[in-house]
Amino acid sequence: MARSAVSRRAALALAVTTAASVALGACTSGNASGTAAGAATKGALLTIPREDMGTFTRNFNPFSPNALPMTQQAIYERMFIYNPVKGEAVPWLAQTWETSKDGRTVTFHLNPAARWSDGKPLTAEDVAYTFSLQKKVMGGFDYLASAKAADAQTVQFTLSKPFSPALYELGQQVIVPKHVWEKVKDPAKETNPTPVGSGPYTTVAAFTPQSFDLTKNPNYWQAGKQNIPGIRMLAFAGNDPANLATTNGETDWADQFVPNIEKTFVAKDPAHRHYWFPPVGSTIHWQLNTTKAPYDDVRVRKALSTAVNRDQVVKVGMSGYAQPADCTGLSGGYNTWRDESVAGACSWTKFDVAAANAALDAAGLPKGGDGFRTLTDGKPWEVRISVGSASSDWLSVANVIAQNLAAVGVKARVDSKDWAVVVAGYEDGSFDTGIVWSNGGPTPYQYYRGVMSTETVKKAGEKATENYHRFGDAAADKALAAFAATSDESAQKQAASQLQRIYDETAPVVPLFSGPEWGLYNDVRFTGFPTQDNPYATLLTRGNTAVLVLTTVKPRA
């Protein structure tokens, strides 16, 4: 499951709490010691805050969309873990895997040591069962014809068509024990209060609505990696109270948004407090509704994109934490896929007022007497930029864009409403333009598919759940099909380059910046967190790589 760190945190920054961030910023920059857990305590639990859950409800069902944090990180495991920073898959429950020549069979070889927390061995049967259950409960995997256990350690997936991105989706599905789940009457409605998993920390030692503790799995199959006694999750109803705990030194690892992080967090103890925001999150777009004039004209889309000052967008809107996008649209997570011949010659993602003006003139959108441009038919033109009002960072992104547009004579208005209203407009296609996240995944396939494949384009009036800007390109379809049909890396690279060229040519959306994968830590009590120099995982506590961190960090000696 690909998650965009920015949009989540943005959506969660409650309007009510923004006012207080000023107050808190002032508070916490003072000399605060208070109840800070400064001393390294023996047997301390790795403490992690969750700013988006005022209270916890006991639900460790990995199929549930509302499973508790750490369900998919500490309790259940995947066959491999994809690390977006290094762009590599780390073997986990599976030791090796391969795709057949025709691309229709994917085989995983499980680690024979793998065991469940109740001591039973984890076998290929469990994996095959998990996929049938996942399909039944939550759908998805529509390309998967069957999942069979060839022997105790070998799982064979048969696909209904060659589909190379399947490897990553199959490999990153969390696996559940068959002997437990086949006894569950209604898996969709199960809350799984005492989970049996294969992960490092599966024992629910304490549970209250405000916090819960997970301690060691007594039968962990990689017992040598259980270096810490356990994990403690804390519930907070917003960024500010969570930040208070974090800046006060009471949490060890966190990934909520901290404004002015150098001053409020790091400055208090620069030797131990660190943050790392690799720009590998999904690309954030300014999408233009291509079913409406003048946004159906590629010249207009490119001109508007040229008018946007991305450096200013990133600096003002994202506190400098993000990385401006180029004309391939690819985020920093896809650097190995980026075609330098395309990226090196980007024109329409470079800020250039004169070029934008010229392009808009050429597109037949002349400036009127009041200095503002009109549509080709002479009617006044106003660009409405939709954005959810709760996302204060994206709101300032939209404001910067509006100012940039004014500089080229385009009248723009930021239309900030509740996210529900904004997304409803995106879905039914009634929006004008808007700030939006994009699809993610280990390969660029999902990104390009969601941005310019014709099969994701819904007819007018139909509800869309992706490709809100409703742009499809037949050449892109072909390149996507070519990508999906081969598991050969150089052939995939070729298709990806083709996709980048089409993207550069058609400008289906206006890419703004790569979202950062947020994360910060305080190594007073625990050491070994991933860093820029040792990027074995990201610092996202709710990402797939979290288990790598949980099995690496050690109590400070």
Add this chain to the structure above:
Amino acid sequence: MRFVLRRLGFYAIAFWVSITLNFMLPRLMPGDPVSRMLTQSGARLEPDQVEQLRRLFGLDERPVVEQYLSYVASIFRGEMGVSISRFPTPVSEVISSQIGWTMLLGLTALVVAAVIGTVLGALAAWRRGGFLDSALPPVLVFVGSFPYFWLAMGALYLFGVTLGWFPLRHAFDVGVVPEWSAPFAANVATHLVLPALTIVLVSVGGWMLGMRNAMIATASEDYITMAEAKGLRRGRIMVRYAARNALLPSVTSFGMSLGFIVGGALLTEVVFAYPGVGYQLLASVQALDFPLMQGIFLTITAAVLIANFLVDLVYVRLDPRVRVS
């Protein structure tokens, strides 16, 4: 008895109106819970998975009238459905796991504020122009008009972070197991002080002014002069003659507030990370979690109506005039 019956009839109608509004308002909001969930998590799902989620959550495509009838029927069966934002936990479980903390915080703050405010108000009115009367109301009104968030953050920073007198968050220490014991109660009490104190600070002024004004009005009544002429003790006149009558409006507002504490103290819960239904309500509105929203609104409605009914009954005891008319 007829009075009680008439009141009951009135409450039945009020209840019906509120559950109907409760049904309609969430449905007037744009969007649906699944797309809401996608926005918040930023997770991308295949279209068929989105459909699957809609089915799983039991999002109705039936005609509104039919939905309404089954909604009313389920209320009378005491079923509130399954929460969507906390799927698959039943709404009743989500609410019951938190309402205890909400009640504890709300009730403590309300009782303390009402008692202190009323006593101060009575004393201030009785010694008009005295120190209490001239100094306290402006101060309390000044404090009460601070933005609550600011006041709470300030108190949290001063007493929690800088002085370290009180814990910074939560209803009890993390890692402590809830149990019926003196040490646990003490733990809960220390966690309760700051949140309750901030609510008392902003609300006590209102209670004091209300009581003071009512008291001044009663103090100029003829029967007070009469009581003084009879030579009764000042204290007795103040408490038994003036305060008892001046108390009536305060009882009304106490009853109203009693009903509203079930709704929770949203900002308090946010600042002090205090578990409670107030934040839950906000979260359910943001997630368009219809069943949970309805469940919490229903609880609030029921609490307000019950509290009002109780106040009506108390009124009959306190004020003989109600019995007659």
